[in-house]
Amino acid sequence: MKRLLVCLGLWLLSQSALAFDLDELSAQLATPAVVRGPLIQEKHLRALPQPLTSRGQFVLSRDLGLLWQLQRPLKQDYRIDSQGIAKRTASGWQQQPGQDVAAQQSRLFLAVLKGDHSGLSKDFQLQLSGTAAAWQLRLVPNSVLLKQIFSNIQIDGGALVQRIELQETQGDRTVLRLPDSQAGDALTEQEQRDFAQ
DSSP states (O other), X not given: OHHHHHHHHHHHHHHHHHTOOHHHHHHHHHXXXXXXXXXEEEEEOTTOSSOEEEEEEEEEETTTEEEEEEEESSOEEEEXXXXXXXXXXXXXXXXXXXXXXXXXXXXXXXXXXXXXXHXXXXXXXXXXXXXXXXXXXXXXXXXXXXXXHEEEEEEEESSSEEEEEEEETTSOEEEEEOTTOEEESSOOHHHHHHHHO
């Protein structure tokens, strides 16, 4: 009888692990008001033997958008929000021209990091596997524009997004790693200013 109860308990645990779905993932990723941490961006180009690597910091506000602050090799700050992409210049934030690809990518990054599967499902088929502690989400484009850019996108995470890999149709790929991301309750004063400008 004891063995039967143990087996039943293990079976129930395995079933609950299998039950992790897109709604639960969205709720999990949308919980923190702020997520911040280091970022490593690698651009793997077919023509180059080594990837082009950029390092910096990111700040994701659930309500306001994303600050993408590259520090090496070049210092460049971007803000991605519902208005699109803005770049920091000597005179302040400058909204970037409404390029279709850039606008699509900015919406994609926000949707991925916020766990907005309803936004993602407009342009992608979503395939989720794993558990709340270790999951993988594969995005296969179904819109004509995105099929021309990406063959697929693989996102890996746990409590937060940890890695995003964008496979491009011509064979290049971009890997974004977000090691040591931390959830927080509020933006710093500087971050508030950056979103307000």
